[in-house]
Amino acid sequence: xxxxxxxxxxxxxxxxxxxxxxxxxxxxxxxxxxxxxxxxxxxxxxxxxxxxxxxxxxxxxxxxxxxxxxxxxxxxxxxxxxxxxxxxxxxxxxxxxxxxxxxxxxxxxxxxxxxxxxxxxxxxxxxxxxxxxxxxxxxxxxxxxxxxxxxxxxxxxxxxxxxxx
Numbered sequence: 466x467x468x469x470x471x472x473x474x475x476x477x478x479x480x481x482x483x484x485x486x487x488x489x490x491x492x493x494x495x496x497x498x499x500x501x502x503x504x505x506x507x508x509x510x511x512x513x514x515x516x517x518x519x520x521x522x523x524x525x526x527x528x529x530x531x532x533x534x535x536x537x538x539x540x541x542x543x544x545x546x547x548x549x550x551x552x553x554x555x556x557x558x559x560x561x562x563x564x565x566x567x568x569x570x571x572x573x574x575x576x577x578x579x580x581x582x583x584x585x586x587x588x589x590x591x592x593x594x595x596x597x598x599x600x601x602x603x604x605x606x607x608x609x610x611x612x613x614x615x616x617x618x619x620x621x622x623x624x625x626x627x628x629x630x
Contacts, residue, residue, distance in 0.1 A: 477529050516575060520550060520587075527587060550584055553577040566595035569621045578626050585618045593617040600624050 475483070481501075489500045511518050552575050572584045585593065590613065597609055597617050609620035 480529070517552060524587065550576050550580050553580075566599065567592050569596045569600055569625055573625050581625065582618055582622050585621055586614075590614045590617065593621075596621055 485497055485501045485504065488504055489495070489497050492500065494500050508518065508522065512522075554575060554577075567585075567588055569581070569585065573581050576584045585596065588596070593614060594617065597620060600621055601607060604624055607620070607624060609616045611617075
C-alpha cells in the first residue's frame with residue numbers, strides 16, 4: 466500500500482532564490498547575488514511611480530505570510546490575492562505611500578466601483594480600520610456593522626459607492 470506524501474510548500478527563502486534564479490536566466494546575467502540586489506533596488510526606485518507595482522508587491526507580501534488555520538476551508542476557492550486588479554484610471558503623478566493609512570477614496574478612483582471590495586479585501590483587518598476611520602471622518606455618525614474584516618469592507622463599499630452615482 467503506497468501512501469502519497471504531500472510535498473511541503475516552498476519556504477520564503479526558497480521562493481526568493483527561485484525568483485532570483487529565474488530573473489538571472491531571463492536577463493542572461495550570471496551573478497545571482499548582484500541580480501538579487503539589482504531587483505530590489507530597481508523595484509524600490511519604481512515604487513513612487515508605479516501603483517500597479519505597489520499593489521503587486523503587497524499581493525506577494527501577503528501571499529508570503531505564514532498561513533493560519535486550515536487550508537481545507539480555502540480549498541476550491543480562489544484567493545482574493547490570486548485575482549488581478551485592473552486599474553481603470555492612470556494615476557500618473559499620484560503615488561500611494563505603502564506605509565500610509567489605507568485610502569478607500571484613492572482605491573475607488575484607481576480601481577472603480579466594481580473592484581473596490583476586492584481591492585479592500587487584500588488588506589488585513591487592522592489596515593482596514595485605517596480606511597474605516599478615513600470614511601468616518603467624511604461621514605460622521607456612520608460605522609461598520611461589526612469589527613471583522615468583511616463588515617468593514619461592506620461599510621466602506623456601502624458609503625463610497627453611492628458617491629459614484
